[in-house]
Amino acid sequence: MARDADERQRLGRAFQVGGARYDRLRPSYPIDAVRWLVGSTEPLRVVDIGAGTGKLTAQIVDLGHAVTAVEPSADMADQLTAHLPDVAVSHGSGEATGLPDRSADVVVYGQAWHWADPVAASAEAARILAVGGHLGLIWNFLDLRDARMAALDAASHDLDQGSTENSSSAKSVGAQFGEPAVREFIWSLPTSTRDLADRVTTRSYYLAADKPGQQHLRELCAETVEREFGPIGDTVVEVPHRTIAYRFAIG
Numbered sequence: 260m261a262r263d264a265d266e267r268q269r270l271g272r273a274f275q276v277g278g279a280r281y282d283r284l285r286p287s288y289p290i291d292a293v294r295w296l297v298g299s300t301e302p303l304r305v306v307d308i309g310a311g312t313g314k315l316t317a318q319i320v321d322l323g324h325a326v327t328a329v330e331p332s333a334d335m336a337d338q339l340t341a342h343l344p345d346v347a348v349s350h351g352s353g354e355a356t357g358l359p360d361r362s363a364d365v366v367v368y369g370q371a372w373h374w375a376d377p378v379a380a381s382a383e384a385a386r387i388l389a390v391g392g393h394l395g396l397i398w399n400f401l402d403l404r405d406a407r408m409a410a411l412d413a414a415s416h417d418l419d420q421g422s423t424e425n426s427s428s429a430k431s432v433g434a435q436f437g438e439p440a441v442r443e444f445i446w447s448l449p450t451s452t453r454d455l456a457d458r459v460t461t462r463s464y465y466l467a468a469d470k471p472g473q474q475h476l477r478e479l480c481a482e483t484v485e486r487e488f489g490p491i492g493d494t495v496v497e498v499p500h501r502t503i504a505y506r507f508a509i510g
Contacts, residue, residue: 278311279338281312281338281461282338282342283454284454284457284458284461285312285458285461286314288318288369288502289446289502290318293315293319293397296504297319298365298393299364300322302325305319305326305327305367306329306362307326308329308366308380309329309331309372309374310328310335310348311335311339311371314369315367316343320346327348327349327363328346328347329348353380354376354380361388361390362387364391365392365394366392366395367395368395368396368397369397377428377432381431381432381434382435390509392508393436394506394509395504395505396432396504396505397504397505398426398503398504399500401498402499402500402501404499407487408499410483410486411483414476414482415462415476415480416464417476418464418468418475418476432507435509435510437507437508439505439507440505441505442503444501444504445499447498447500449497451492451496452484452491453492455488456484459477460473
């Protein structure tokens with residue numbers, strides 16, 4: 260279900276806190292997906308918008324590219340700078356990055372395009388992209404084809420309107436860009452049952468909930484993980500994921 264602008268802004272503001280927890284509990288991306296998203300082995304100027312704590316930023320830096328991070332949350336940006344002190348950070352947004360015209364070869368959003376106003380963010384990406392550049396969008400998901408993952412996803416969304424496939428927001432990219440190339444990557448992540456249960460605490464709908472609502476989600480997700488995977492603790496289990504990536508060439 261698509262979120263309206265007010266709901267998008269309300270949930271997006273929830274990420275003003277919780278950066279350390281997000282950094283610890285959220286996964287990075289399959290490296291093959293990151294290579295495909297950037298699209299070149301030659302060093303490029305990459306702008307990572309909604310960079311958060313630097314999950315995607317770090318992977319792109321490791322591939323040899325020069326990255327500028329754009330992150331409106333000071334709490335998230337502090338985590339990024341602690342890990343990546345040499346990466347320049349703009350405290351802008353997808354709609355107003357504060358970066359110069361034609362200053363990027365690639366603009367990427369990791370788990371973030373669905374928080375942006377698509378009209379303004381498309382125009383801003385087109386403004387800062389050099390001729391021949393592209394916009395890359397990427398999302399990680401639990402693989403809901405696995406019944407255990409579907410049960411955990413349902414538990415984590417118990418207080419809201421149900422699971423939203425955030426990658427569907429890729430359809431809102433503006434006419435400045437052509438039709439996208441799309442790739443799906445199937446993978447699994449070794450995760451402790453404790454961290455799997457706690458991942459709900461990094462979600463916008465959890466952060467935006469009141470204290471009783473947060474406690475309810477923590478307890479329900481812990482019960483679900485225990486039922487589907489075993490006791491909550493340090494035991495490591497394989498957690499099925501899928502990653503969807505899009506590349507939009509600028510027109």
